[in-house]
Amino acid sequence: MLDDHEGPIQDYVQGMSAANMRTRDVKRPIVSPLRYPGGKSSLYSRLRAIVRANNLTTGTYVEPYAGGAGAALGLLATGQVRRIVINDLDPAIFAFWTAVVKFPAEFSELINRVDLTVDEWVKQKSVYAEAPRDDYLRLGFATFFLNRTNRSGVLNGGPIGGMDQTGNYKIDARFNRSTLVERIRIVGLHANRITVSNLDGMSVIKRYSKRANTLIYADPPYFEKAGSLYMNSFKAGDHAALADCLNGLRESNWLLTYDNAPEVETLYANRRREVFSLGYSAHRVVKAKEIMVFSDKLEIA
Ligand SMILES: C[S@@+](CC[C@H](N)C(=O)[O-])C[C@H]1O[C@@H](n2cnc3c(N)ncnc32)[C@H](O)[C@@H]1O
Structure with missing residues (x-):
């Protein structure tokens, strides 16, 4: 299962006991207590590189659609960022x-x-x-x-x-x-x-996009496959509204991940994009193609 692909720990997790530190081939720290279908804790290393390349290690890292918040907690507990914001609309x-x-x-x-x-x-x-x-x-x-x-x-x-x-x-x-x-x-x-x-994810994005020293990582409900996996408040219009909001934030550090649906290329036609794969178990699909979109300001690492 997704959460329990527990790669050993690469970075020092502050406060973690020796029993929970792994020494085999190194991947990512597992701090989130939640299992999350489509969870993004495996993006930890990539996000860490982006945090460093953009000099955000003393800053705030924001997940407006946090779910299991695996990547956020990994970054916080290993000292890659100073503060995190975990927001989710699901009560x-x-x-x-x-x-x-x-x-x-x-x-x-x-x-x-x-x-x-x-x-x-x-x-x-x-x-x-x-x-x-x-x-x-x-x-x-x-x-x-x-x-x-x-x-x-x-x-x-x-x-x-x-x-x-x-x-x-x-x-x-x-x-x-x-x-x-x-x-x-x-x-x-x-x-x-x-x-x-x-709060609604978009209001969190708007609030934090004005702050310096901040990285926003948005992982909204997918276009396809969202089904009953988690609360899905998104309709077609919401995906478009999110795109309008993010595309307007030229001076902010943000990145976004989605399933690689054709709509993403249309909605984010003028932004830099990258396709990637993620281990995925909820629908017995081993490798799912996902897409990452970057704000113009962000230094990609
Ligand atoms: C793709 S999942 C995020 C998974 C997360 N990145 C992780 O690693 O566990 C999307 C999340 O967005 C939440 N959500 C759905 N609609 C939302 C909205 N309008 N505002 C904020 N969160 C929302 C869902 O409850 C779900 O937890």
Whole structure:
């Protein structure tokens, strides 16, 4: 599964215990506690190079469509950037990040104590559906629980191993308590340098694009395949509105990734673009072609 292609750690993760540091062939730090279909933590090295080439190491790195925020946390925890902004419009994802940043100790205790059974899964599913959206700890934990126990991390999917637990992998297959507690601890260590918000991505882009020493990495819902993978608030007009917004930001440091749909070439015809591949598991596609678009100002590394 995507999140658990855990390449060993290349850069020193501040505060990470030796047990979580890997020494084999080196790829990227895994700090995000969430599994995310189409997650971009594997872009860590590329983003690090871009941060350095643009002299942004003392600056703020912003993910307006953050999801699992794997790349953001990797950059923060290894000291590549000073601050990060994690924004997501999905109230459940927002509750998760708020809970982890504000209450890491309580969150870890829940990880250590929760039963990893189908009965518990049923309970957490109803908390996820019914908890008040501002009950960050309960809603955030339910979101996390489903993310770690559902097939491919898809929040409205079924549990790993099925309701009857007859599959090869069981409900606890992606719930290694000590690894997850360690990731929560690391996020908690850096909490005062993390801003979490629950706004529309475009308003976050507009707000931060005016600030110096800032890099915005936008990874909006895809044109295709978004389906039920994560909350998808985007319609055709929203993709076009985002393009209008980003294309107008000539003096800002931003980059964008999408699935390599023909619309991207049309919407971003005048920007520099690059096709790349990402390991991808939610639809059993091993290599997906994605596209990266760069603002005119950005030094590409
Ligand atoms: C492609 S995923 C981002 C994955 C992320 N880059 C990662 O590495 O995990 C898109 C995210 O945008 C969020 N989203 C959808 N519509 C949004 C909107 N209008 N504003 C902000 N976030 C939105 C979804 O909840 C989802 O988490």
